[in-house]
Amino acid sequence: MKYNLFSIVAGSEVCNARCPFCVSKMTPPNGIGAKEPEVDWRRFKQAAQFARNHGVSTAMITSKGEPTLFPRQIREYLMMLEEFGFSPVELQTNGIPIANEKPVTPRMLEDWRQFGLTTIALSVVHYEPEKNRQIYLPHQKKYIDLPALIARLHDKGFTVRLSCTMLKNFIDSPDRLRELIDFCREHKVEQLTARPVAKPQHSRDEAVYTWTQGHELSNSQIAALNDYVETAGFLLQKLGYGARVYDIGGQNFCFSNCLTRDPETDEIRQLIWFPDGMGHLKYDWEHPGASIF
Numbered sequence: 001m002k003y004n005l006f007s008i009v010a011g012s013e014v015c016n017a018r019c020p021f022c023v024s025k026m027t028p029p030n031g032i033g034a035k036e037p038e039v040d041w042r043r044f045k046q047a048a049q050f051a052r053n054h055g056v057s058t059a060m061i062t063s064k065g066e067p068t069l070f071p072r073q074i075r076e077y078l079m080m081l082e083e084f085g086f087s088p089v090e091l092q093t094n095g096i097p098i099a100n101e102k103p104v105t106p107r108m109l110e111d112w113r114q115f116g117l118t119t120i121a122l123s124v125v126h127y128e129p130e131k132n133r134q135i136y137l138p139h140q141k142k143y144i145d146l147p148a149l150i151a152r153l154h155d156k157g158f159t160v161r162l163s164c165t166m167l168k169n170f171i172d173s174p175d176r177l178r179e180l181i182d183f184c185r186e187h188k189v190e191q192l193t194a195r196p197v198a199k200p201q202h203s204r205d206e207a208v209y210t211w212t213q214g215h216e217l218s219n220s221q222i223a224a225l226n227d228y229v230e231t232a233g234f235l236l237q238k239l240g241y242g243a244r245v246y247d248i249g250g251q252n253f254c255f256s257n258c259l260t261r262d263p264e265t266d267e268i269r270q271l272i273w274f275p276d277g278m279g280h281l282k283y284d285w286e287h288p289g290a291s292i293f
């Protein structure tokens with residue numbers, strides 16, 4: 001069995017944003033609650049070793065909420081990961097606690113880099129601040145200054161990825177995608193990933209499920225996006241779980257999906273470390289039965 005990614009669930013389910021499509025609210029808690037869990041570091045190291053033994057080179061710190069609300073724990077994970085030699089080491093975040101320097105100070109960013117963090121993936125739904133505000137911070141007047149955050153992360157020596165969830169009336173057509181790619185090029189964003197919003201088979205939150213269903217791209221919208229990408233891009237890589245990586249006018253672009261497993265192949269997208277109680281290694285967010293130990 002081949003795995004592509006070692007995902008580490010850091011922090012708790014607490015988030016500072018209010019995305020109406022929040023996949024964490026739809027998928028099972030997998031033992032993660034509102035409190036920052038104690039990590040069983042011995043089990044964590046076994047999970048990291050398992051990933052390395054199965055050829056995984058990329059580690060990503062992510063969360064059921066917003067991981068950067070727990071910066072001390074991110075530092076601990078990075079320290080523990082060092083001996084395993086993962087590269088790249090990535091952090092998935094909505095970026096807001098970094099942009100606001102609360103609780104993530106510039107000093108912490110430097111610290112994370114020293115401990116091997118290479119890439120910061122910022123979740124967005126658009127290149128326009130107002131569109132991002134509507135989704136991430138509907139309870140606030142302003143969204144963060146995204147170009148300033150990108151510049152700061154570059155200044156600190158990080159590779160930046162924008163990770164865009166595609167929604168109806170947001171990034172939903174070739175024109176909007178082209179503009180997002182232009183934005184990335186202008187701000188020297190090294191990597192752009194876009195994936196259509198998706199809902200799990202079963203959701204534990206009806207309101208989030210209904211909102212997501214109402215904002216999924218139609219088949220014809222996805223077909224138009226595929227056509228554009230195939231025409232404008234040079235295909236660099238096909239990944240086993242259906243994602244494709246292109247060069248579009250010099251911009252790295254990964255057109256992805258939210259699939260974590262395809263039982264027809266011997267390739268699984270990710271191993272996931274859940275620090276629940278004694279800690280578990282799984283390979284699916286949605287199905288707790290997908291357990292390794």
Ligand code: SF4
Binds near residue numbers: 018021024064066
């Ligand atoms: S930033 Fe992530 S965890 Fe937070 S509300 Fe949005 S989708 Fe959920």
